[in-house]
Amino acid sequence: RKEVEQDPGPFNVPEGATVAFNCTYSNSASQSFFWYRQDCRKEPKLLMSVYSSGNEDGRFTAQLNRASQYISLLIRDSKLSDSATYLCVVNMAAGGTSYGKLTFGQGTILTVHP
Amino acid sequence: DADVTQTPRNRITKTGKRIMLECSQTKGHDRMYWYRQDPGLGLRLIYYSFDVKDINKGEISDGYSVSRQAQAKFSLSLESAIPNQTALYFCATSDSRFMNTEAFFGQGTRLTVV
Numbered sequence: 001r002k003e004v005e006q007d008p009g010p011f012n013v014p015e016g017a018t019v020a021f022n023c024t025y026s027n028s029a030s031q032s033f034f035w036y037r038q039d040c041r042k043e044p045k046l047l048m049s050v051y052s053s054g055n056e057d058g059r060f061t062a063q064l065n066r067a068s069q070y071i072s073l074l075i076r077d078s079k080l081s082d083s084a085t086y087l088c089v090v091n092m093a094a095g096g097t098s099y100g101k102l103t104f105g106q107g108t109i110l111t112v113h114p
Numbered sequence: 115d116a117d118v119t120q121t122p123r124n125r126i127t128k129t130g131k132r133i134m135l136e137c138s139q140t141k142g143h144d145r146m147y148w149y150r151q152d153p154g155l156g157l158r159l160i161y162y163s164f165d166v167k168d169i170n171k172g173e174i175s176d177g178y179s180v181s182r183q184a185q186a187k188f189s190l191s192l193e194s195a196i197p198n199q200t201a202l203y204f205c206a207t208s209d210s211r212f213m214n215t216e217a218f219f220g221q222g223t224r225l226t227v228v
Contacts, residue, residue, distance in 0.1 A: 006156075008154060032215075041222075042222075043222055044157070044204070044217075044219055046216045049216075087157070089217075101159065101162060102147065102206070102208065104149070104156045104157040104158075104159075105156055106155055106156035107156045
């Protein structure tokens with residue numbers, strides 16, 4: 001089983017739609033969680049961190065469910081500029097050599113069309 | 115200037131050749147990482163380093179070696195390149211002082227082995 005798994009999509013949605021991505025992780029001791037965005041052939045960039053209480057940044061909402069070991073990203077009112085690959089990232093817990101190891105999911109491709 | 119710089123940006127090399135990819139950072143971060151990205155597979159961790167004297171294997175270290183010459187520099191070597199090492203390679207850095215530490219990426223090196 002992969003340490004971090006995402007539905008690769010692709011997701012094709014019209015402008016204005018709401019779209020949700022899920023990600024599961026296998027290590028229950030994982031400490032911190034993120035969503036990164038990657039545009040074609042570019043480097044990944046942080047979209048938002050994911051906190052236990054859930055957090056929102058404009059049209060983007062991230063949630064964490066530790067009991068079920070998954071995180072989610074909700075995008076409301078999709079824009080053409082949201083088209084990208086969204087990467088789920090997990091930071092493994094303290095202890096041993098795995099502390100601070102950032103592990104990526106395979107990414108979910110989103111295309112927003114007019 | 116970019117905070118995380120990778121050289122070269124593009125490289126074509128022949129099977130069996132030794133090649134080194136270099137990464138330098140001006141962010142003062144202690145942690146550095148090398149990832150490779152292949153279509154549909156996300157970013158996979160090759161090696162990571164938490165300090166100058168600390169080197170750890172990632173999930174796909176076979177065929178690669180690294181050197182952390184200074185806190186700011188982390189190089190990746192392919193001792194004898196093979197075609198299935200053709201990929202997009204990213205270097206990243208992060209700061210261990212913060213749990214929810216963001217990783218910063220270089221712009222990537224596109225390597226083709228023919």
